[in-house]
Amino acid sequence: MRNLICCIITVVSFLQNQLHLDAQPSKQSFEKINIDGTSRTYILYLPTDYSAVKNNSLVIALHGKGGTGLGMERLSGFESIAEKEKFIVVYPNGIDRSWNDGRNTKAHEAGINDVAFIKNLIDEIIIKYNVDKHKVYVTGMSNGAFMSMKLACELSGKIAAIAAVAGTMDTVSASICQPSLPVSVMLIQGTSDPLVPFEGGELKSKAAGTILSHKETIKHWVKINNCTSSPVTISLPDSANDGTTITKTTYKNESNNTEVISIIVANGGHTWPGGYGYLPERWIGITSRNMNASEEIWSFFKRH
Secondary structure: OHHHHHHHHHHHHHHHHHHOOOOEOOEEEEEEEEEOOEEEEEEEEEOOOEOOOOOEEEEEEEOOOOOOHHHHHHHHOHHHHHHHHOOEEEEEOOEOOEOOOOOOOHHHHOOOOHHHHHHHHHHHHHHHHOEEEEEEEEEEEOHHHHHHHHHHHHOOOOOOEEEEEOOOOEHHHHHOOOOOOOOEEEEEEEOOOOOOOOOOEEOOOOOOOEEOOHHHHHHHHHHHOOOOOOOEEEEEOOOOOOOOEEEEEEEEEOOOOEEEEEEEEEOEOOOOOOOOOOOOHHHHOEOOOOOOHHHHHHHHHOOO
16 A cells, blocks of 8 residues: 555656646756856846746846846846746856956956857857747846947847947947847936936046947947838826936837837936936936836837
8 A cells, every 4th residue: 555655656746747847936046157268157047937848038137337147136126027027037247347348347458258258158048948049138237238239239140139228339349330130229328327428428437438429329220220210209207206207219120120219318327217226326316217127128128
């Protein structure tokens, strides 16, 4: 009798494992990958009921200068959206808490090839977690935003869309940007950003360099993607009563389903709309509560 019960338990356990083979609980893990002899690290988040047999979407979220993957996780809150929408999120860590986006960052001074890092990271995640290679997206804040733009220029064959928050493009990178395939681009920026000027020009930070303005960056990508010159603009009022308003302008190329979207946060600072204030407001400006940047970014990504 005892042997029979053990046999039944074994069979039931086997059937349960088979039934839940592709339905796993949510999981966050700290991972490593070797790039040119250097160990690079990242945080991986798999949502509840992640399926190894489905073509999953991947969002790579890049922290700002001085930040970390954990800090980007907290700032963006993508995991709650990933849990609902069932996509994978990766939060990589930059060398010396920075990215080699083409400007004079610490990673640039150290000769770090962050394009190779993200390229190999994408390849690894696609293989390990059955990601649809046509559903890979990158977003970033500040230094991570500049890096996202660089990746759009250099890895267009691997990235469908990017979203840059509080960062544009430096003029040198923009002048040599020649993506082999169209990449949809969203740019979110505050008009009162004290660190990355909305009107562009010379940066006063250690990374230095001359950058494009918000409008110049949008114009640059509209030209690259051959989008229509008749954009659609909508405005959001200050429903949060925090002194900010939102203006969203969308340019499209219907023939290749490409979009370039400008989101201007009037009176917004060097911040992630809807995110937490990672530094005092007197240093970085207002964090708008009239929009959740992460939700807006995912809505944009999943159209591409």
